[in-house]
Amino acid sequence: MKSADHPKEGPSLAVELGALKLRNPVIAASGTFGYGEEYASLIPLRSLGGIVTKGLSLEPRRGNPPPRLAETPSGMLNAIGLENVGLEKFILEKWPFLRKASCPVIVNIFGNTIEEYAELARRLADVEGIAGLEVNISCPNLKAGGAIFASEPRTVHKVVAKIRRATSSFLMVKLSPNVSDISEIAQAAEAGGADAVSLINTLIGMAIDLKKRTPLLGNITGGLSGPAIKPVGLRMVWQVAQTVHIPIVGMGGIVTAEDALEYLIAGATAVQVGSAHFIDPRAGLKIIDGIQRYLQANNFPDVASLVGSLKIKKDTGQPT
Amino acid sequence: MKSADHPKEGPSLAVELGALKLRNPVIAASGTFGYGEEYASLIPLRSLGGIVTKGLSLEPRRGNPPPRLAETPSGMLNAIGLENVGLEKFILEKWPFLRKASCPVIVNIFGNTIEEYAELARRLADVEGIAGLEVNISCPNLKAGGAIFASEPRTVHKVVAKIRRATSSFLMVKLSPNVSDISEIAQAAEAGGADAVSLINTLIGMAIDLKKRTPLLGNITGGLSGPAIKPVGLRMVWQVAQTVHIPIVGMGGIVTAEDALEYLIAGATAVQVGSAHFIDPRAGLKIIDGIQRYLQANNFPDVASLVGSLKIKKDTGQPT
Amino acid sequence: MKTKIKEAKAQIIRHQRIGADSFRLRLRCPEIARLAQPGQFIMLRISEQSDPFLRRPFSFSRVFPPGEKKKMTEEDGILEICYKVVGRGTSLMTRLKEGQQIHILGPLGNGFWAAEGRKQAILIGGGIGIAPLIPWAEKLRRGLGRNRASRNLNEQSAVIVIIGGESREKILGVKEFQKLDMEPLISTEDGSLGIPGMATDLLERELMTRGHASIALYACGPMPMLAKVAQIADQFDLPCQVLLEARMACGMGACLGCAVKVREEDSLKISQPPADAAEEKILFTSAFAGDAIGASSESFVPDVSQPPAFRYARACKEGPVFESREIIWE
Amino acid sequence: MKTKIKEAKAQIIRHQRIGADSFRLRLRCPEIARLAQPGQFIMLRISEQSDPFLRRPFSFSRVFPPGEKKKMTEEDGILEICYKVVGRGTSLMTRLKEGQQIHILGPLGNGFWAAEGRKQAILIGGGIGIAPLIPWAEKLRRGLGRNRASRNLNEQSAVIVIIGGESREKILGVKEFQKLDMEPLISTEDGSLGIPGMATDLLERELMTRGHASIALYACGPMPMLAKVAQIADQFDLPCQVLLEARMACGMGACLGCAVKVREEDSLKISQPPADAAEEKILFTSAFAGDAIGASSESFVPDVSQPPAFRYARACKEGPVFESREIIWE
């Protein structure tokens, strides 16, 4: 905690996502940290770099029928179905607590239509204290019709541009890994006016109950998260870092400081910690400490100088 | 072994992939079982449903610079770079042994151009005893230019159709999971004349050496395999099973009989076992036994009646 | 019943087989033990590796301090859980060694509460489900003013315990209740111990043979048993609390994973667009079509012909103990 | 040196710390022990869970039977490995308990062989790299006709052993060689034991101070040390075998993962199209552009200006012991 509370003592952990300044690069990921209050008795929220709230829609949503969870090798599937309290109740009941968290709170939003996105952005722009928006264009549990949205650069550009016009808040677009080419999606988000991109959301997966011969999840398929997906998230962050000029927030399977450091070195300016909270509510704090220690041990003046520091050798061939 | 050698004793394990008949549905996956000879001293090859050989190209390939392997949570990355002996040496030095394996041997092929695919198919059609071809359109290590091949239904259709014209052998197309919509790719392969599709190949991933701040793999990125990817493979097999009419061979993270059974229930007619061989050379045999036992315990007359038996409830909601 | 949640290391004091496939873990963890209530649970971390990934929930099978003492004693720092081996996590747990440290999170959820105005309690547990009822019996007994030291209870005990299971080896907790001077009624499906049949048959018989105006039911066990108990409670118009199991990730209300379908007067307010409406406006889907089976099968258009209105409650935070009438049993 | 490979359960007979971060595992596994040769290795399965996923390779640090006995004795069924804790797998290995069973695969690869016509051997090991040289010393000694029971060797021993390490605590194997009546020369980087400096300095000094016409070198240790040894061997024109480490998955030649860059006269035959040629014909790529750094940096067009021609050998099957001149040190 010390390091997180007194960044002056060692290398600076502060990072900037465009105009948004964070005390440190470790953010709690959407859907894994509730509305902050759940974890507040266990950890000092102000030590975190930021919090992203559970995906919010205009209207409340019940979510998917249970079971909503399944464990998989080094990971888990979830099919929550974007259950949430809806905009109104969020502002009335959840925001007053979050406002006092004294760490930047980013609101994760999703809609069923482009208009709903814009409407959400507009109405949240009036709420004082919100640090920014994370736009979820990628939730695998959301189903509503024909076209594939999160994998179409054109529609991604369209929705981002529309939201951009609706708000001057910090705008981060969260990308789906279930696409052929993550780079072109990231570029579309950038072109649409995003201040940052965050990735990855969950991979679509499935599990089967052998006794009943039914899907383990009520929704049949769900989103895969946890250490299992780290190699994919890391690859996509690296790949996107080669193509966009806006900051990248990396996530997917981060449990330890080492995991987070890999993402930073690959090119992420900040990271989000998701499922790790389930196995260790203090995961975020431990990661902050571990980053601090790594910077110190390797003589980095600040975390920013670590970002994107991956060395690529022309010929990396070695005898062993 | 008993069950595999004497299928008469219990439920029949035999399956048919179109014209290709297999003793049982468990096949050794390409690239993880060498040319068969490596494992021959450890297990009776004839007990397997089949063997798929390491990806073969017209010319020999050196492969990627090391390191070529990295371990990841519940999985591994490889960037072999499709090293292989080349068609000529394969036929001269590898095939004589494989021919005597007394289990169907499927030759996995890839080319740099459509013409190379067709040429390989043509020349292998002359080799006696080959049970069929598996066409790899999806290796993440192969890089040669601009367009994204394995994720374009049109090019997939084109290459498959061309190979179809070049050979009358059993033709299985192996799909990449690194695509937005696996179903349309599978449909393209079917329309092109494939007798079966196999999936999934590896997910593209990456890992970083924190001490050196370099990629862990000589090739920077590599293919993720092992239990970590099972939920993704299973989901894609289920999804493809809803859309194509040709048999599906499922793979990705299969280590135990339970894993294989999930794939069969999801709609795979047969399965391939890959990385599991590295942690247990007898994995395939154990899986065959386990399937046999499951069929017996659940009163299935044969494995075919298990295939695609997943029950989807209209409302799967339950209190717990 | 708002509680403070702690994440702490617990030392294994004792690890003991208590049945064919069941074990008891006695843990020293003062931070959590001092807050624990019957019906609450902990999330236990199985492994320091990333596989198996999730923590596992287990109910307190013993809770200290039993009395409201002023000073913490050594005993007060101790808690217990009982577990049955059912899958990978619980199989690995059998390898835990005495002296070893494990990570636990708790106390979680809402425990049992004394049903208002009810002087008699029937506790009914199936298999390992009996475990959380042991500390609840103890607390009820004390709550009902009985002295812990007093022996020789007559049959008209204020707390009646019914234990059910498939067979003799699956009957757990008998000794623990006897230590509380309660003689549990036992039924086994194969008749190898107690009355042959289901625990719920025993419950019905008990309710039929005694005045039940002042009885409350408390149940824990497999879902079909709980559904049956709920039905009996309805039939006899008794208050009934059930401890429900749901798959959990966070255990503290954050992930919304542990959904339990409950009645909700308000729930017509929660709306969701029907999945196939307004097609031209709709942009999203998961990466494939034809899978609108899950979410779309819920009806979001207020529909009086489809009672009851519902919402999903979080078992970990709003439960795991629920009033049985709240639950929509399916 | 074609060997039969077995996958077998091995029982842990003894698990012992032998240094600051090094341990010795003594295993009973007759199937594999009876075939084991110095320089060969096993792949050890760390966990029954799926994480950590891969087996880990370890060299035999002791091999039975030392003689060519006719009948198997109890001792003959035993093998040993020594390991240093460097990462997750080896950390978990420290928890292995005596009596426990583990899965091993072996014997794998080609061991050391007696360099033709060489009467003297210098064995040089860095850190844990000394382990596989112990059984090789033993075999060489016997091979050179010395009686195992004979003591009092003079300094002109036919087997010279050099052990290097960072500091005193990193020097392993001294006692084992002493038991073979060999007094190893020791160097430490910090000078805390033996001669201060690198083991390779010691090697050079030894070679300088004695006639080396009949010497062969055998080395195992960190890559920079091996590269240096190889260079010294070149300089003094000595045959030299090195035991190389490479990341492995299968351990038996099937996955092609353990590539080691070796000289190949033939390698011009192995061609690969240059990555940027024939663009219109080329269809494939990984899912993104701009990553043609790995494969394309190799030149596949025969190019005399870029010696030497090479191919990738499989360390697990063609090695792990290589003639040092074969290796392309980079």
Ligand SMILES: Cc1cc2nc3c(=O)[nH]c(=O)nc-3n(C[C@H](O)[C@H](O)[C@H](O)COP(=O)(O)OP(=O)(O)OC[C@H]3O[C@@H](n4cnc5c(N)ncnc54)[C@H](O)[C@@H]3O)c2cc1C
């Ligand atoms: C509030 C609560 C209290 C519980 N108390 C006890 C107790 O005191 N004693 C006891 O033996 N069991 C109890 N259970 C059930 C216990 O959590 C499961 O038996 C256990 O998680 C199974 O783990 P596994 O790895 O062996 O099974 P696996 O099937 O391998 O587990 C896979 C995943 O499914 C979950 N899961 C599997 N079965 C259940 C289940 N029945 N309920 C919830 N999650 C499940 C696991 O937690 C894990 O995430 C309780 C469950 C809940 C929700």
Ligand SMILES: Cc1cc2nc3c(=O)[nH]c(=O)nc-3n(C[C@H](O)[C@H](O)[C@H](O)COP(=O)(O)OP(=O)(O)OC[C@H]3O[C@@H](n4cnc5c(N)ncnc54)[C@H](O)[C@@H]3O)c2cc1C
């Ligand atoms: C033929 C051979 C013989 C060996 N003999 C010995 C021995 O006798 N004693 C000993 O202490 N070590 C030996 N090693 C090295 C030993 O295999 C590694 O130290 C060990 O695998 C590290 O595992 P880890 O999980 O602790 O490290 P991690 O870094 O967590 O391992 C991650 C992955 O990288 C691989 N890896 C990491 N370091 C190495 C390495 N140096 N060589 C090969 N793979 C590596 C692991 O096997 C694993 O797949 C040998 C290696 C080879 C190839």
Ligand SMILES: Cc1cc2nc3c(=O)[nH]c(=O)nc-3n(C[C@H](O)[C@H](O)[C@H](O)COP(=O)(O)O)c2cc1C
């Ligand atoms: C239970 C759960 C709920 C989630 N809900 C949301 C959500 O509402 N909105 C969103 O954008 N991402 C959501 N996610 C995705 C995470 O924010 C994160 O992208 C993903 O889990 C990968 O990170 P991890 O491996 O660290 O968990 C959810 C993930 C989980 C596990």
Ligand SMILES: Cc1cc2nc3c(=O)[nH]c(=O)nc-3n(C[C@H](O)[C@H](O)[C@H](O)COP(=O)(O)O)c2cc1C
């Ligand atoms: C080391 C290695 C090499 C592979 N080589 C090939 C190959 O040459 N051709 C191919 O189609 N797939 C190749 N694969 C992919 C596997 O056949 C399989 O699709 C993948 O590993 C997923 O299955 P698994 O999780 O069971 O390993 C390779 C996989 C591994 C791990």
Ligand code: FES
């Ligand atoms: S388990 Fe996460 S909300 Fe209940």
Ligand code: FES
């Ligand atoms: S480790 Fe598989 S070929 Fe060497």
